[in-house]
Amino acid sequence: MEMTLRWFGTGFDTVTLKQIRQIPGVTGIITTLYDTEPGEVWSRERIHALKEEVSASGLHISGIESVNIHDAIKVGTPDRDKYIDNYIETLENLGKEDIHLVCYNFMPVFDWTRTELARVRPDGSTVLAYTQKAIDSLDPETMFESIQGDANGAILPGWEPERMAKIKELFDMYKDVDDEKLFANLKYFLERIMPVCDKYDINMAIHPDDPAWSVFGLPRIIINLENIQRMMKMVDNPHNGVTFCAGSYGTNRKNDLPTMIRALKGRIHFAHVRNLKFNSDDDFEEAAHLSSDGSFDMYEIMKALYDIDFKGPIRPDHGRMIWDEVAMPGYGLYDRALGATYLNGLWEAICKSQR
Numbered sequence: 217m218e219m220t221l222r223w224f225g226t227g228f229d230t231v232t233l234k235q236i237r238q239i240p241g242v243t244g245i246i247t248t249l250y251d252t253e254p255g256e257v258w259s260r261e262r263i264h265a266l267k268e269e270v271s272a273s274g275l276h277i278s279g280i281e282s283v284n285i286h287d288a289i290k291v292g293t294p295d296r297d298k299y300i301d302n303y304i305e306t307l308e309n310l311g312k313e314d315i316h317l318v319c320y321n322f323m324p325v326f327d328w329t330r331t332e333l334a335r336v337r338p339d340g341s342t343v344l345a346y347t348q349k350a351i352d353s354l355d356p357e358t359m360f361e362s363i364q365g366d367a368n369g370a371i372l373p374g375w376e377p378e379r380m381a382k383i384k385e386l387f388d389m390y391k392d393v394d395d396e397k398l399f400a401n402l403k404y405f406l407e408r409i410m411p412v413c414d415k416y417d418i419n420m421a422i423h424p425d426d427p428a429w430s431v432f433g434l435p436r437i438i439i440n441l442e443n444i445q446r447m448m449k450m451v452d453n454p455h456n457g458v459t460f461c462a463g464s465y466g467t468n469r470k471n472d473l474p475t476m477i478r479a480l481k482g483r484i485h486f487a488h489v490r491n492l493k494f495n496s497d498d499d500f501e502e503a504a505h506l507s508s509d510g511s512f513d514m515y516e517i518m519k520a521l522y523d524i525d526f527k528g529p530i531r532p533d534h535g536r537m538i539w540d541e542v543a544m545p546g547y548g549l550y551d552r553a554l555g556a557t558y559l560n561g562l563w564e565a566i567c568k569s570q571r
């Protein structure tokens with residue numbers, strides 16, 4: 217595996233490449249062109265400039281998170297081919313710039329959903345949290361307004377104010393889309409992009425729906441092993457793989473994370489590893505990466521990745537806000553640096569004990 221950190225780019229991230237370079241064992245950057253809209257073509261020039269900026273800091277780009285999918289593709293509207301053509305052009309430009317990993321998601325309307333961005337934990341740190349009660353008693357617009365104040369001025373991926381401004385329109389677009397339709401639209405998209413992925417050896421790594429169940433009545437399909445296997449079988453190409461996000465699949469306590477990892481051998485192209493603490497089945501908060509701070513056994517997760525001979529990029533995921541840092545919720549420097557160091561420690565111990 218290669219330890220990486222997500223970075224949103226100059227002007228969007230409070231964390232600098234120089235700081236990331238100083239986290240021991242982190243060599244790769246997972247990034248994006250944060251100011252592009254879904255459906256837009258990424259020019260080769262801009263990708264090249266991003267690459268140069270990252271390599272000037274002594275790091276390199278290990279993958280893109282995300283190239284977002286236009287709603288027309290997810291809904292399957294008549295103009296979807298235009299947006300798929302653009303997506304293919306972006307993949308082509310990434311391939312020409314020697315970038316071979318793309319993380320994306322197929323969640324309708326929202327990306328990940330949390331009901332609080334700054335829940336205070338007993339140690340005084342603040343974390344992202346989710347409680348089903350809040351979702352059941354709010355409409356999405358009210359929820360956006362209620363969490364926006366805790367975003368520390370950052371634009372949260374998937375919760376961009378322009379999108380939220382047309383939220384009613386977005387919900388309307390999806391009114392006839394159920395799970396089956398979403399699967400069919402995903403298949404259509406994957407079939408069209410696989411030739412360019414084959415040509416440039418680009419691994420597509422779908423990110424799970426977070427939380428791993430339907431929110432606000434919207435369909436959500438990338439939620440468990442059965443559905444991932446269905447997705448991989450319907451377009452059976454090794455470039456059609458997954459981002460194994462422990463914190464997202466782990467929201468559903470029926471998902472046994474180490475078993476899932478072992479079953480996905482060869483098709484996990486990217487791993488997000490973090491811990492959650494459950495207060496009940498439908499109330500959880502994000503914890504430090506350390507096993508004893510949350511509900512997951514992080515050793516077993518890393519051991520499963522080791523056992524499947526995982527060679528791709530891995531990154532610590534949402535961190536707590538600690539030591540008075542002010543940053544995008546989940547994406548400060550300090551706790552993710554602690555997370556990377558802890559995961560690297562587990563990995564070293566696993567490797568040495570297996571010799």
Ligand code: DNO
Pocket residue numbers: 281282319320321327328373374423488534546
């Ligand atoms: C949340 C992230 C997601 C992820 C996208 C991938 O913090 O893991 O926003 O980047 O779902 O497209």
